[in-house]
Amino acid sequence: MFEKEYDVIVVGAGHAGAEAAAAAANLGSKTLLVTMNLQTIGQMSCNPAMGGIAKGQIVREIDALGGYSGIVSDKSAIQFKMLNKSKGPAMWSPRTQNDRMRFAEEWRMALENTPNVDFYQEMVSGLLVENGRAVGVKTSLGLDIKSRAVVLTNGTFLNGLIHIGDKQFGGGRAGEKAATGITEQLVELGFESGRMKTGTPPRVDGRSLDYSVMIPQPGDDIPEKFSYSDTKALTHQRDCYMTHTSLLVHDLLREGFDRSPMFNGRIKSLGPRYCPSIEDKINRFADKDSHQLFVEPEGWNTVEVYVNGFSTSLPEDVQYKALKSVKGFENVKFFRPGYAIEYDYFPPTQLKHTLETKLINNLYFAGQINGTTGYEEAASQGLMAGINAHLKINEKEAFILNRDEAYIGVLVDDLITKGTEEPYRMFTSRAEYRTLLRQDNADLRLTPRSYEMGLARIDRLKKMEEKERKSNAFVEFFRETSFRPDDINPILESVDSSKVRQPDKMFKVFSRPRVTMDHMLQLEEVSAFVAENNLDREILEQAEIQVKYSGYIAKEKNNADKLQRLENIKIPKGFDYSKLKSLSYEAREKLKAIQPVTISQASRISGVSPSDISVLLVYMGR
Template structure:
């Protein structure tokens, strides 16, 4: 019935979709197995993509040839560039998505990908032979062979849903949990744990009073995620902001004795940076209010996502508290919020390719690795899909360094440091964030995607044109000098100091109060030379000028770290014969088997002196 596949992807969430698309577009024969064909790429939590650091990840996925950016652009209802008031390393694209359209567009994309087959079923067991994965067994008793398997099970592994004192099995409300895989993996020697996440109630938008809330419109000139020619957003839907108050908090406290989180019925740790509303009012008792973001779920639906009100309290308590929020006095609930516990596998059991150490050609991606967020899941799926293809066809593994991408930071953090709480990406996690900006993801990664066979040649050509135009702008800015009599009056109008002698435009642009558009609009003998360039190249040139010293400093840091990254450790290195290593360092190195000295230096428990000792043993 089934052919032998190159790659089987288990689960069709954000990680599974990117894994299947990547492997198939690179030439592998792929089977995507999902419990429900109607929930492919379901946005289980808020209908949005991007955000701080997450937006950078979506752009990196796009630059490599992934699909999340394209699908986000096609289905967004609002776009905002966050942190515009800060430096460009902090600028982060974010969009509100049409939940139904997003899932539909992903499914249509996969259906139009020639090498992807689908099967609706539950995977109960892996077929493992001679220390390598050889396929899957489903709940229907069907065995399907493959050369590699990518597990992207999300919250479905022994998922348990909590609402007040009620709990029941499920991977998502209305969908059953998956059993069998965790138990088999533990028998094979894997270590597992439990994590928790949650979601807020969904509300009928027709029952809300928006006059009591603050409107949050999208950007006046909305940008995009993808570097391809996706459509520009012409019309947008607003979001709204309101706040909890002491009455809301008091109503929520009446249900604390029935809270599964406070009673200890929930064992797994939840996301630190996205706590439930009951956790917020308990931990931050001095705060008399908390922000609530009222987010529409699509162009045409009336369903509203209540961002900031994630909860697992009893449904009657949720309903009572919601109606005390300004604008929610007559709110009607579609369904209550809930918490969900699920199994995960500490990611220190993985290589940087996301292949497991214990079982060859078996890959983990997404929440099974202890992460939270669509973007974090999607980029892991992309890396796992790429490497499943590479393994299958005996090609070089694909690994991104910390200095090359936020995706590299995320994978490196997971594999070398592990996590015991849901891992979320932040700009603060990246030591080279001035280099890893959202605006230059295409310059950093498109050539890599092209060499893999993921990014089209047209993409690479576009990047080369952008780089050439940026270099030309920089050259002109250094060459063209403005005379005081030409521009001093204009500088006064801009609120910046005048000049006493002719000065290159490059130096003027270094001023914090002058933007590239100001240079573009200056009148003089040089006027108009910037009009021939597009916004992307102009922005790239401006950032290069204004942050030149910071960028150079980070390049020097990268060069220094790369010396350690280039020092490879042989796979079977005998750490026991290095008596000068600390006991903890030796144990961690034996367990995680780092591939380079740089990787070893980032393992929790490996000290700088351990690294120095290893450097000597490696002959350096």
């Protein structure tokens, strides 16, 4: 039935598994994607959207590295928004609303059109391990399938338990059974496991809603897209809507608190801090009279609607009664109630930067099995695990992104260095170099590295190089070209900026806070340069950011370079920290458990102080 031995077996076909399979296969590994249901490849288990704050940057990075998430998102988008445009460009974050069915279909088609990917539908019940190395998987039918590396991307399926009020039943998500056997084997092999929780709102019939009393939430007037490839931007979009809960809704929800698994002790695990259930919100923020609810269509043609902000595990009758009291939902009809799900995860401090486990060679974890939440976080881990599984079995150098190179680098480093006891979600605030890690320059940062590795194609590289050349030339034009006071002063007056008395370089006046590219294009020399060089909107935006934020960018680069020196100081493998008596007890324990590879990584471990780092530097002769 199978190849004699696959190069890589990927277990699970959610966002992490799909990206892992695509990456390994595109690099040349013969790959088997095993899933319990081939109809749910790339399924959006929760909200029908991709991107958002910091998450949009991750999707752009996946795309720049040759992954599929950005392309699939563009092809299935029904709305596009650039969030945080009122803030600086480091905070701008792209987001799409997607057609749930088309999203999964596009993923399936993308994988089926990827040479080297085979598919098999069955539950994986265990791993084949020989001499401390993963050599394949065992299925529920008792089949042994051999491989040189295994990537586990089990999502919420490992011993998944669904809660709706005082009812509970096994399942990986609504309508699908849980996966058993893997956790027990891994624990037996010496892995530490834990439990986490996530939840999802009810899905309702859009025909039963009154949109006329809600606030429309349209997409951008000029929608962009995720992928740097030739996918098309939207020409028409579907609106989302916003409404609010009320004190009456809160009172009706409270009536079910005694039957809530969150409050009666049935659920003991932690859920996502920044995506709390509605009952958690009204309990924690009792002073608030209302909370926002976003009414999100599930696709172009379906009437199914996702009620964003109403995640809950309360009894279905309580959910229904409370939601009927929300403005616009008076006649609501349910497609299915919301629920919470508990599942097994493995603290990610048990992994290397490559996402390979420390205990078992050639075994990789990606996605919610590592304690993360979110499609984008999962997809990026799958991409990295797929890449590194391929590189490892071909005896090539590992692919690791630093914290100043990508949000993906921040994500992986946070997980394996600090671990997590609650579902980890990416935010811009987690990245100390977020001015460098913008959504607009992900291709400039990562396409060359992907091309070197063999993932990004030559056409991607050439497109990126042209963008870089044109934007740099435009910035240089502003540095070298002078303005005439008579030309620039009317513009400065219009934005209440002080006038100039003598000619100076355009770069200087363009750097002023209220002067935009649109203002500069009013100057004849600038508009002529743009026309002559055929500069598009993307180039104009890139040049404007480089001019306005040049000082901040240079400062962050300098800080990153300083810290990179610590990254270059390696710690010997298996270093015995117990012999350094000057280290604090906590530092010795943490360093021994995590086994950092460099001094820089050691400095980011919670509980390791600057004085502990000084001790290590002295010992290393620095």
